[in-house]
Amino acid sequence: MASPADHDPQPALTPLAPDATFAFACHPGVPCFTECCQQLELALSPYDVLRLKNALGLCSWEFLDRHVCVGQAAEVAFPPVYLAMRPEDGRCPFVSPKGCQVYADRPAACRLYPVGRGTVYRRGRILRRHVLVREAHCQGFATDGRRQMDLAAWCADQGLAPYERFEERTVRVLQHERLRQGWRPTEKQLDTVLTALYNLDQFRIDWRASQQSAPLPDNDEDLLAFTLQWLERVLFA
Numbered sequence: 653m654a655s656p657a658d659h660d661p662q663p664a665l666t667p668l669a670p671d672a673t674f675a676f677a678c679h680p681g682v683p684c685f686t687e688c689c690q691q692l693e694l695a696l697s698p699y700d701v702l703r704l705k706n707a708l709g710l711c712s713w714e715f716l717d718r719h720v721c722v723g724q725a726a727e728v729a730f731p732p733v734y735l736a737m738r739p740e741d742g743r744c745p746f747v748s749p750k751g752c753q754v755y756a757d758r759p760a761a762c763r764l765y766p767v768g769r770g771t772v773y774r775r776g777r778i779l780r781r782h783v784l785v786r787e788a789h790c791q792g793f794a795t796d797g798r799r800q801m802d803l804a805a806w807c808a809d810q811g812l813a814p815y816e817r818f819e820e821r822t823v824r825v826l827q828h829e830r831l832r833q834g835w836r837p838t839e840k841q842l843d844t845v846l847t848a849l850y851n852l853d854q855f856r857i858d859w860r861a862s863q864q865s866a867p868l869p870d871n872d873e874d875l876l877a878f879t880l881q882w883l884e885r886v887l888f889a
């Protein structure tokens with residue numbers, strides 16, 4: 653579970669039940685403003701990448717080249733994809749003194765914070781576990797403007813609905829039952845997965861070049877929904 657808080661060596665994690673409430677506020681008036689936007693292992697979902705590359709006006713391979721590092725697929729079949737921090741100071745490439753420059757399209761982990769989430773897909777069901785993350789540097793639990801919210805209210809407030817819809821579709825591929833049975837992708841399949849999930853503009857080009865008869869959606873969100881269904885079919889059918 654990655655969050656913007658991963659640079660804190662010992663955050664206090666408290667299990668968060670769906671009906672439990674907490675009070676947290678983050679705004680430019682907090683003394684710690686943007687302190688959390690550095691030294692992160694900030695995992696990006698395919699939908700995070702889609703939103704960010706479009707917000708920045710980049711095609712997907714430009715975004716991947718500039719802003720992404722791919723982790724090792726040591727114990728999982730598919731490698732995690734992370735937002736690359738600036739090498740000169742370890743800060744997020746999108747943070748400025750005025751705050752997040754991609755705020756409207758910030759990744760799901762940034763939206764959820766101070767909530768951390770683990771999502772598991774088992775036998776056709778999505779299971780989500782949540783924790784409340786308390787870190788020494790973060791003043792969000794002590795600042796003005798807080799109101800009590802439960803998890804659903806927090807997620808609604810942070811605009812998480814489309815991220816959750818795509819997460820549910822994504823884990824059907826990345827945590828497919830066949831993986832627990834020992835199935836592993838070949839290198840070629842791994843390339844296909846990374847392209848279909850994170851490099852949608854390249855996927856379009858490859859699809860047309862291979863003279864596939866099915867037309868692709870023009871809209872990126874519809875295309876990602878298509879590639880997720882397509883991957884499930886070509887990998888696991």
Ligand code: SF4
Pocket residue numbers: 677678679682683684685686687688689765789790791792793
């Ligand atoms: S209150 Fe917490 S989340 Fe908000 S800027 Fe400060 S450290 Fe970051």
Ligand code: SF4
Pocket residue numbers: 656688689690744745746747748751752753754755758759762
């Ligand atoms: S994307 Fe925005 S909110 Fe997230 S770490 Fe970067 S600057 Fe902070």
